[in-house]
Amino acid sequence: MTGKLYGLGIGPGDPELLTLKALRLLQAVPVVAYPAPEEGDSLARAIVASHLPGGQTEIEIRMPMVAARFPAQEVYDWAAGEIGGHLEADRDVAVLCEGDPFFYGSFMYLFGRVAERFPVEVVPGVSSLTACAAVLGAPLAARNDVLTVIPATLERHELAQLLRDAEAAAIIKVGRHLQKVRKVLDLLGLLDRARYVERATMGEQRILPLDSLEEAGAPYFSMILVHRRGEAWT
Template sequence: MTGTLYGLGIGPGDPELITLKALRLLQAAPVLAYPAPEEGDSLARAIVAPHLPGGQSEIAIRMPMVAARFPAQEVYDWAAEEIGGHLAEGRDVVALCEGDPFFYGSFMYLFGRVAETHKVEVVPGVSSLTACAAVLGAPLAARNDVLNVVPATLEPQVLAGLLRDTEAAAIIKVGRHLQKVRKVLGLLGLLDRARYVERATLDEQRILPLAEMEEDSAPYFSMILVHRRGEAWTC
Protein backbone atom coordinates (compact mmCIF):
# COMPACT_ATOMS: atom_id res chain seq x y z
CA MET A 1 0.00 0.00 0.00
CA THR A 2 1.16 3.51 -0.73
CA GLY A 3 1.26 6.25 1.87
CA THR A 4 -0.95 9.32 2.14
CA LEU A 5 0.13 12.93 1.94
CA TYR A 6 -1.65 15.05 4.54
CA GLY A 7 -1.70 18.80 4.04
CA LEU A 8 -1.99 20.14 7.57
CA GLY A 9 -3.29 23.62 8.27
CA ILE A 10 -1.40 24.53 11.43
CA GLY A 11 -2.89 27.94 12.11
CA PRO A 12 -1.47 31.46 12.08
CA GLY A 13 1.31 31.04 14.64
CA ASP A 14 0.05 30.17 18.11
CA PRO A 15 0.94 26.47 18.64
CA GLU A 16 -2.31 25.97 20.55
CA LEU A 17 -4.39 26.81 17.48
CA ILE A 18 -3.66 23.50 15.74
CA THR A 19 -6.69 21.21 15.45
CA LEU A 20 -6.91 17.88 17.23
CA LYS A 21 -6.97 16.06 13.90
CA ALA A 22 -3.86 17.86 12.63
CA LEU A 23 -2.09 17.13 15.92
CA ARG A 24 -2.91 13.43 15.73
CA LEU A 25 -1.65 13.14 12.16
CA LEU A 26 1.43 15.25 12.88
CA GLN A 27 2.53 12.97 15.71
CA ALA A 28 1.77 9.74 13.86
CA ALA A 29 3.42 10.36 10.50
CA PRO A 30 6.98 9.11 9.95
CA VAL A 31 7.82 11.95 7.52
CA LEU A 32 7.46 15.70 8.04
CA ALA A 33 7.68 18.25 5.19
CA TYR A 34 7.56 22.02 5.58
CA PRO A 35 8.33 25.25 3.69
CA ALA A 36 11.48 27.11 4.69
CA PRO A 37 13.48 30.11 3.47
CA GLU A 38 16.67 29.54 1.53
CA GLU A 39 18.56 30.17 4.76
CA GLY A 40 17.40 30.05 8.35
CA ASP A 41 14.61 28.39 10.29
CA SER A 42 11.13 27.49 9.12
CA LEU A 43 8.24 29.34 10.78
CA ALA A 44 5.91 26.44 10.00
CA ARG A 45 8.19 23.98 11.78
CA ALA A 46 8.61 26.37 14.70
CA ILE A 47 4.83 26.52 15.15
CA VAL A 48 4.54 22.75 15.58
CA ALA A 49 7.87 22.21 17.33
CA PRO A 50 6.26 21.83 20.81
CA HIS A 51 4.16 18.97 19.44
CA LEU A 52 6.80 16.96 17.54
CA PRO A 53 7.40 13.45 18.91
CA GLY A 54 10.97 13.19 17.57
CA GLY A 55 12.45 10.58 15.25
CA GLN A 56 10.68 11.74 12.10
CA SER A 57 12.39 12.12 8.74
CA GLU A 58 12.21 15.75 7.62
CA ILE A 59 11.99 17.41 4.22
CA ALA A 60 12.74 21.14 4.30
CA ILE A 61 11.30 22.70 1.16
CA ARG A 62 13.66 25.65 0.83
CA MET A 63 12.78 28.39 -1.61
CA PRO A 64 13.02 32.15 -2.16
CA MET A 65 10.20 33.86 -0.28
CA VAL A 66 9.21 36.01 -3.25
CA ALA A 67 6.16 36.26 -5.49
CA ALA A 68 7.90 35.08 -8.67
CA ARG A 69 6.81 31.66 -9.91
CA PHE A 70 10.40 30.59 -10.63
CA PRO A 71 12.51 29.08 -9.23
CA ALA A 72 9.80 28.25 -6.67
CA GLN A 73 7.97 26.05 -9.18
CA GLU A 74 11.13 23.99 -9.69
CA VAL A 75 11.39 23.59 -5.92
CA TYR A 76 7.84 22.25 -5.78
CA ASP A 77 8.72 19.76 -8.54
CA TRP A 78 11.64 18.57 -6.43
CA ALA A 79 9.56 18.41 -3.25
CA ALA A 80 6.79 16.44 -4.97
CA GLU A 81 9.38 13.91 -6.14
CA GLU A 82 10.91 13.60 -2.66
CA ILE A 83 7.52 13.19 -1.03
CA GLY A 84 6.37 10.80 -3.75
CA GLY A 85 9.33 8.54 -3.00
CA HIS A 86 8.23 8.18 0.62
CA LEU A 87 4.60 7.62 -0.36
CA ALA A 88 5.59 4.92 -2.84
CA GLU A 89 7.36 3.11 -0.01
CA GLY A 90 4.19 3.17 2.08
CA ARG A 91 5.15 6.02 4.41
CA ASP A 92 2.65 8.75 5.23
CA VAL A 93 3.89 12.32 4.92
CA VAL A 94 2.53 15.40 6.69
CA ALA A 95 3.15 18.71 4.92
CA LEU A 96 2.79 21.81 7.06
CA CYS A 97 0.98 24.92 5.88
CA GLU A 98 0.63 28.08 7.96
CA GLY A 99 -3.00 29.09 8.28
CA ASP A 100 -5.23 27.00 6.05
CA PRO A 101 -3.83 24.95 3.12
CA PHE A 102 -6.40 26.14 0.61
CA PHE A 103 -6.65 29.79 1.68
CA TYR A 104 -3.78 31.20 -0.38
CA GLY A 105 -1.67 28.36 1.07
CA SER A 106 1.49 27.14 -0.65
CA PHE A 107 0.37 23.54 -0.10
CA MET A 108 -1.87 23.86 -3.15
CA TYR A 109 1.22 23.60 -5.37
CA LEU A 110 2.20 20.28 -3.82
CA PHE A 111 -1.41 19.10 -3.99
CA GLY A 112 -1.54 19.82 -7.71
CA ARG A 113 1.54 17.68 -8.31
CA VAL A 114 1.05 14.80 -5.89
CA ALA A 115 -2.72 14.23 -6.10
CA GLU A 116 -2.40 12.91 -9.65
CA THR A 117 -0.55 9.80 -8.47
CA HIS A 118 -1.09 9.45 -4.71
CA LYS A 119 -3.77 9.87 -2.08
CA VAL A 120 -3.83 13.37 -0.60
CA GLU A 121 -5.96 14.61 2.28
CA VAL A 122 -6.29 18.26 3.29
CA VAL A 123 -6.84 19.13 6.96
CA PRO A 124 -8.19 22.68 7.31
CA GLY A 125 -6.68 25.07 9.81
CA VAL A 126 -7.35 28.41 11.46
CA SER A 127 -6.74 30.94 8.70
CA SER A 128 -4.98 34.27 9.02
CA LEU A 129 -8.29 35.89 8.07
CA THR A 130 -10.19 34.59 11.09
CA ALA A 131 -7.17 34.92 13.37
CA CYS A 132 -6.77 38.63 12.57
CA ALA A 133 -10.45 39.28 13.22
CA ALA A 134 -10.23 37.44 16.54
CA VAL A 135 -7.21 39.31 17.90
CA LEU A 136 -8.65 42.59 16.67
CA GLY A 137 -11.95 41.86 18.40
CA ALA A 138 -13.86 42.86 15.29
CA PRO A 139 -16.23 40.57 13.36
CA LEU A 140 -15.44 40.43 9.66
CA ALA A 141 -19.00 40.84 8.39
CA ALA A 142 -22.63 40.57 9.46
CA ARG A 143 -26.06 39.89 8.04
CA ASN A 144 -25.97 40.47 4.26
CA ASP A 145 -22.51 42.03 4.13
CA VAL A 146 -20.30 40.88 1.28
CA LEU A 147 -16.72 40.25 2.41
CA ASN A 148 -14.00 40.90 -0.17
CA VAL A 149 -10.54 39.37 0.14
CA VAL A 150 -8.24 41.65 -1.82
CA PRO A 151 -4.51 41.19 -2.52
CA ALA A 152 -2.58 44.43 -1.97
CA THR A 153 -0.40 43.48 -4.94
CA LEU A 154 -3.08 44.68 -7.38
CA GLU A 155 -2.74 47.93 -9.28
CA PRO A 156 -4.18 51.03 -7.54
CA GLN A 157 -7.09 51.42 -9.96
CA VAL A 158 -8.03 47.76 -9.54
CA LEU A 159 -7.83 48.06 -5.76
CA ALA A 160 -10.04 51.13 -5.87
CA GLY A 161 -12.59 49.39 -8.05
CA LEU A 162 -12.82 46.43 -5.69
CA LEU A 163 -12.97 48.54 -2.53
CA ARG A 164 -15.11 51.46 -3.69
CA ASP A 165 -18.44 49.88 -2.76
CA THR A 166 -17.18 47.25 -0.35
CA GLU A 167 -19.07 46.59 2.87
CA ALA A 168 -16.21 44.60 4.40
CA ALA A 169 -12.75 43.76 3.13
CA ALA A 170 -9.60 41.93 4.15
CA ILE A 171 -6.53 43.25 2.36
CA ILE A 172 -3.77 40.64 2.31
CA LYS A 173 -0.17 40.45 1.08
CA VAL A 174 0.43 43.98 2.32
CA GLY A 175 4.25 44.06 2.51
CA ARG A 176 5.80 46.81 0.41
CA HIS A 177 2.35 47.82 -0.88
CA LEU A 178 1.33 49.48 2.41
CA GLN A 179 1.50 53.08 1.22
CA LYS A 180 -0.39 52.27 -1.98
CA VAL A 181 -3.20 50.73 0.05
CA ARG A 182 -3.26 53.70 2.46
CA LYS A 183 -3.60 56.12 -0.44
CA VAL A 184 -6.42 54.16 -2.08
CA LEU A 185 -8.36 53.83 1.17
CA GLY A 186 -7.84 57.53 1.87
CA LEU A 187 -9.23 58.51 -1.52
CA LEU A 188 -12.25 56.27 -0.90
CA GLY A 189 -12.91 57.74 2.55
CA LEU A 190 -12.21 54.41 4.25
CA LEU A 191 -8.90 55.10 5.96
CA ASP A 192 -10.50 55.74 9.34
CA ARG A 193 -12.40 52.44 9.00
CA ALA A 194 -9.23 50.38 8.38
CA ARG A 195 -7.24 48.53 11.02
CA TYR A 196 -3.85 46.94 10.69
CA VAL A 197 -2.85 43.57 12.19
CA GLU A 198 0.70 42.23 12.12
CA ARG A 199 1.81 38.68 13.08
CA ALA A 200 -1.54 37.75 14.61
CA THR A 201 -1.39 35.34 17.59
CA LEU A 202 2.41 35.50 17.83
CA ASP A 203 4.31 37.11 20.72
CA GLU A 204 5.28 40.02 18.48
CA GLN A 205 1.68 40.68 17.40
CA ARG A 206 0.89 44.32 16.62
CA ILE A 207 -2.49 46.01 16.14
CA LEU A 208 -3.33 49.64 15.40
CA PRO A 209 -5.52 51.89 13.22
CA LEU A 210 -4.08 52.05 9.72
CA ALA A 211 -4.15 55.86 9.84
CA GLU A 212 -1.55 55.70 12.65
CA MET A 213 0.91 53.56 10.68
CA GLU A 214 4.10 55.52 10.03
CA GLU A 215 6.12 52.86 8.20
CA ASP A 216 6.39 52.68 4.41
CA SER A 217 6.11 48.90 4.30
CA ALA A 218 4.83 46.02 6.40
CA PRO A 219 5.89 42.43 7.10
CA TYR A 220 4.56 39.65 4.90
CA PHE A 221 2.45 38.37 7.79
CA SER A 222 0.17 41.38 8.02
CA MET A 223 -3.39 42.22 7.04
CA ILE A 224 -5.69 45.23 6.85
CA LEU A 225 -9.35 44.78 7.81
CA VAL A 226 -11.91 47.32 6.67
CA HIS A 227 -15.60 47.66 7.46
CA ARG A 228 -17.62 50.49 5.94
CA ARG A 229 -19.83 50.83 9.06
CA GLY A 230 -16.79 50.75 11.32
CA GLU A 231 -18.13 47.76 13.25
CA ALA A 232 -20.03 44.87 11.68
CA TRP A 233 -22.77 44.93 14.32
CA THR A 234 -23.53 48.61 13.68
CA CYS A 235 -26.79 49.19 11.80
Protein backbone atom coordinates (compact mmCIF):
# COMPACT_ATOMS: atom_id res chain seq x y z
CA MET A 1 0.00 0.00 0.00
CA THR A 2 1.15 3.51 -0.78
CA GLY A 3 -0.29 6.96 -0.40
CA LYS A 4 -1.89 8.86 -3.25
CA LEU A 5 -0.68 12.10 -4.76
CA TYR A 6 -3.29 14.76 -5.50
CA GLY A 7 -2.62 17.71 -7.77
CA LEU A 8 -5.13 20.25 -6.50
CA GLY A 9 -6.11 23.12 -8.75
CA ILE A 10 -6.81 25.94 -6.31
CA GLY A 11 -7.89 28.62 -8.77
CA PRO A 12 -6.49 32.03 -9.73
CA GLY A 13 -6.40 33.68 -6.32
CA ASP A 14 -9.86 34.13 -4.81
CA PRO A 15 -10.15 31.54 -1.98
CA GLU A 16 -13.84 31.09 -2.80
CA LEU A 17 -12.98 29.72 -6.24
CA LEU A 18 -11.67 26.49 -4.73
CA THR A 19 -13.80 23.55 -5.86
CA LEU A 20 -15.66 21.42 -3.33
CA LYS A 21 -13.56 18.39 -4.25
CA ALA A 22 -10.29 20.27 -3.83
CA LEU A 23 -11.49 21.60 -0.47
CA ARG A 24 -12.45 18.14 0.76
CA LEU A 25 -9.10 16.63 -0.19
CA LEU A 26 -7.14 19.61 1.11
CA GLN A 27 -8.65 19.15 4.56
CA ALA A 28 -8.30 15.36 4.56
CA VAL A 29 -4.68 14.73 3.55
CA PRO A 30 -1.91 14.55 6.17
CA VAL A 31 0.68 16.23 3.91
CA VAL A 32 0.40 19.42 1.85
CA ALA A 33 3.08 20.62 -0.57
CA TYR A 34 3.18 23.92 -2.42
CA PRO A 35 5.48 26.06 -4.58
CA ALA A 36 7.17 29.08 -3.06
CA PRO A 37 9.77 31.63 -4.15
CA GLU A 38 13.33 31.32 -2.88
CA GLU A 39 12.45 33.92 -0.25
CA GLY A 40 9.10 35.01 1.09
CA ASP A 41 5.65 33.52 1.41
CA SER A 42 3.90 31.11 -0.92
CA LEU A 43 0.99 32.55 -2.87
CA ALA A 44 -0.51 29.08 -3.29
CA ARG A 45 -0.56 28.54 0.46
CA ALA A 46 -1.97 32.01 1.05
CA ILE A 47 -4.90 31.25 -1.27
CA VAL A 48 -5.98 28.23 0.82
CA ALA A 49 -4.75 29.39 4.24
CA SER A 50 -8.25 29.99 5.59
CA HIS A 51 -9.24 26.43 4.63
CA LEU A 52 -6.30 24.59 6.23
CA PRO A 53 -7.36 22.52 9.24
CA GLY A 54 -3.97 22.64 10.98
CA GLY A 55 -1.72 19.80 12.08
CA GLN A 56 -0.64 18.83 8.57
CA THR A 57 2.95 18.29 7.47
CA GLU A 58 3.88 21.01 4.98
CA ILE A 59 6.49 20.79 2.24
CA GLU A 60 7.73 24.07 0.79
CA ILE A 61 8.97 23.65 -2.76
CA ARG A 62 11.19 26.70 -3.01
CA MET A 63 12.60 27.56 -6.41
CA PRO A 64 13.84 30.50 -8.47
CA MET A 65 11.00 31.99 -10.50
CA VAL A 66 12.92 32.03 -13.78
CA ALA A 67 12.45 30.45 -17.19
CA ALA A 68 15.68 28.47 -17.14
CA ARG A 69 15.29 24.71 -16.69
CA PHE A 70 18.06 24.63 -14.06
CA PRO A 71 18.23 24.76 -11.12
CA ALA A 72 14.42 24.45 -11.11
CA GLN A 73 14.64 20.89 -12.45
CA GLU A 74 16.86 19.96 -9.52
CA VAL A 75 14.23 21.37 -7.18
CA TYR A 76 11.57 19.16 -8.79
CA ASP A 77 13.86 16.16 -8.30
CA TRP A 78 14.19 17.04 -4.62
CA ALA A 79 10.46 17.63 -4.20
CA ALA A 80 9.62 14.33 -5.89
CA GLY A 81 11.93 12.61 -3.42
CA GLU A 82 10.35 14.31 -0.41
CA ILE A 83 6.83 13.59 -1.61
CA GLY A 84 7.77 10.03 -2.58
CA GLY A 85 8.94 9.36 0.96
CA HIS A 86 5.52 10.22 2.36
CA LEU A 87 3.74 8.23 -0.34
CA GLU A 88 5.89 5.17 0.40
CA ALA A 89 4.85 5.53 4.04
CA ASP A 90 1.19 5.35 2.95
CA ARG A 91 0.55 9.05 3.53
CA ASP A 92 -1.52 10.94 0.95
CA VAL A 93 -0.03 14.20 -0.32
CA ALA A 94 -1.81 17.19 -1.87
CA VAL A 95 0.23 19.52 -4.05
CA LEU A 96 -1.32 22.99 -4.38
CA CYS A 97 -1.44 24.29 -7.94
CA GLU A 98 -2.43 27.86 -8.75
CA GLY A 99 -5.08 27.88 -11.48
CA ASP A 100 -5.34 24.44 -13.07
CA PRO A 101 -2.59 21.81 -12.65
CA PHE A 102 -2.42 20.89 -16.33
CA PHE A 103 -2.87 24.34 -17.89
CA TYR A 104 0.78 25.48 -18.06
CA GLY A 105 1.05 24.34 -14.41
CA SER A 106 4.34 23.39 -12.78
CA PHE A 107 2.63 20.33 -11.27
CA MET A 108 3.23 18.52 -14.56
CA TYR A 109 6.93 18.28 -13.71
CA LEU A 110 6.18 16.53 -10.42
CA PHE A 111 3.60 14.36 -12.18
CA GLY A 112 6.24 13.22 -14.66
CA ARG A 113 8.54 12.17 -11.83
CA VAL A 114 5.98 10.44 -9.61
CA ALA A 115 3.16 8.99 -11.73
CA GLU A 116 5.00 5.80 -12.75
CA ARG A 117 5.56 4.77 -9.14
CA PHE A 118 2.50 6.03 -7.24
CA PRO A 119 -1.20 6.65 -7.89
CA VAL A 120 -1.92 10.24 -8.87
CA GLU A 121 -5.19 12.13 -9.22
CA VAL A 122 -5.46 15.58 -10.77
CA VAL A 123 -8.27 17.83 -9.56
CA PRO A 124 -8.93 20.56 -12.12
CA GLY A 125 -9.26 24.15 -10.99
CA VAL A 126 -10.51 27.48 -12.29
CA SER A 127 -7.81 28.59 -14.72
CA SER A 128 -6.44 32.10 -15.11
CA LEU A 129 -7.84 32.04 -18.64
CA THR A 130 -11.46 31.77 -17.57
CA ALA A 131 -10.91 33.96 -14.51
CA CYS A 132 -9.60 36.83 -16.67
CA ALA A 133 -12.57 36.57 -19.04
CA ALA A 134 -14.96 36.57 -16.08
CA VAL A 135 -13.55 39.68 -14.38
CA LEU A 136 -13.41 41.47 -17.74
CA GLY A 137 -17.00 40.58 -18.50
CA ALA A 138 -15.78 39.59 -21.95
CA PRO A 139 -16.45 36.10 -23.36
CA LEU A 140 -13.35 34.47 -24.79
CA ALA A 141 -14.87 33.16 -28.01
CA ALA A 142 -18.19 32.38 -29.69
CA ARG A 143 -19.72 30.28 -32.46
CA ASN A 144 -16.91 28.97 -34.69
CA ASP A 145 -14.14 31.15 -33.24
CA VAL A 146 -10.82 29.41 -32.65
CA LEU A 147 -9.27 30.47 -29.36
CA THR A 148 -5.47 30.66 -29.51
CA VAL A 149 -3.37 30.66 -26.33
CA ILE A 150 -0.06 32.39 -26.99
CA PRO A 151 2.96 32.64 -24.65
CA ALA A 152 4.38 36.18 -24.82
CA THR A 153 7.85 34.63 -24.54
CA LEU A 154 7.77 33.77 -28.27
CA GLU A 155 9.84 35.76 -30.75
CA ARG A 156 8.18 38.81 -32.29
CA HIS A 157 7.70 37.22 -35.72
CA GLU A 158 6.11 34.15 -34.12
CA LEU A 159 3.71 36.33 -32.14
CA ALA A 160 2.78 38.24 -35.28
CA GLN A 161 2.18 35.06 -37.25
CA LEU A 162 -0.13 33.60 -34.61
CA LEU A 163 -2.01 36.84 -33.96
CA ARG A 164 -2.41 37.72 -37.62
CA ASP A 165 -4.87 34.87 -38.16
CA ALA A 166 -6.31 34.64 -34.63
CA GLU A 167 -10.02 35.20 -34.16
CA ALA A 168 -9.63 35.24 -30.38
CA ALA A 169 -6.39 35.09 -28.41
CA ALA A 170 -5.19 34.91 -24.84
CA ILE A 171 -1.61 36.10 -24.42
CA ILE A 172 -0.03 34.66 -21.27
CA LYS A 173 3.35 35.00 -19.53
CA VAL A 174 3.37 38.71 -20.36
CA GLY A 175 5.85 40.03 -17.77
CA ARG A 176 8.86 41.77 -19.32
CA HIS A 177 7.52 41.01 -22.81
CA LEU A 178 4.74 43.59 -22.54
CA GLN A 179 6.25 46.14 -24.91
CA LYS A 180 7.00 43.50 -27.54
CA VAL A 181 3.41 42.29 -27.45
CA ARG A 182 2.03 45.81 -27.58
CA LYS A 183 4.10 46.66 -30.66
CA VAL A 184 2.98 43.51 -32.47
CA LEU A 185 -0.69 44.18 -31.71
CA ASP A 186 -0.32 47.79 -32.83
CA LEU A 187 1.25 46.74 -36.14
CA LEU A 188 -1.61 44.31 -36.73
CA GLY A 189 -4.26 46.93 -35.95
CA LEU A 190 -5.46 45.01 -32.88
CA LEU A 191 -4.25 47.25 -30.07
CA ASP A 192 -7.66 48.85 -29.52
CA ARG A 193 -9.21 45.38 -29.20
CA ALA A 194 -6.80 44.14 -26.55
CA ARG A 195 -7.66 44.14 -22.85
CA TYR A 196 -5.16 43.81 -20.04
CA VAL A 197 -5.86 41.97 -16.77
CA GLU A 198 -3.51 41.90 -13.82
CA ARG A 199 -3.90 39.59 -10.80
CA ALA A 200 -7.42 38.48 -11.73
CA THR A 201 -9.71 37.79 -8.71
CA MET A 202 -7.05 38.96 -6.23
CA GLY A 203 -7.22 42.02 -4.03
CA GLU A 204 -4.76 43.90 -6.28
CA GLN A 205 -6.72 43.12 -9.46
CA ARG A 206 -6.37 45.68 -12.24
CA ILE A 207 -8.21 45.86 -15.57
CA LEU A 208 -7.75 48.33 -18.41
CA PRO A 209 -7.51 48.63 -22.20
CA LEU A 210 -4.00 47.70 -23.31
CA ASP A 211 -3.53 50.94 -25.22
CA SER A 212 -3.94 52.91 -21.98
CA LEU A 213 -1.37 50.92 -20.01
CA GLU A 214 1.66 53.10 -19.33
CA GLU A 215 4.03 50.63 -17.64
CA ALA A 216 6.93 49.12 -19.57
CA GLY A 217 6.51 45.71 -17.96
CA ALA A 218 3.86 43.59 -16.31
CA PRO A 219 3.81 41.27 -13.27
CA TYR A 220 3.85 37.50 -13.66
CA PHE A 221 0.12 37.26 -13.00
CA SER A 222 -1.10 39.20 -16.02
CA MET A 223 -2.81 38.36 -19.29
CA ILE A 224 -3.92 40.08 -22.48
CA LEU A 225 -7.18 39.02 -24.15
CA VAL A 226 -7.81 39.96 -27.77
CA HIS A 227 -10.84 39.42 -29.98
CA ARG A 228 -10.72 40.38 -33.63
CA ARG A 229 -14.38 41.46 -33.69
CA GLY A 230 -13.90 43.43 -30.49
CA GLU A 231 -16.68 41.51 -28.72
CA ALA A 232 -17.28 37.79 -29.12
CA TRP A 233 -21.05 38.18 -29.47
CA THR A 234 -20.96 40.67 -32.35
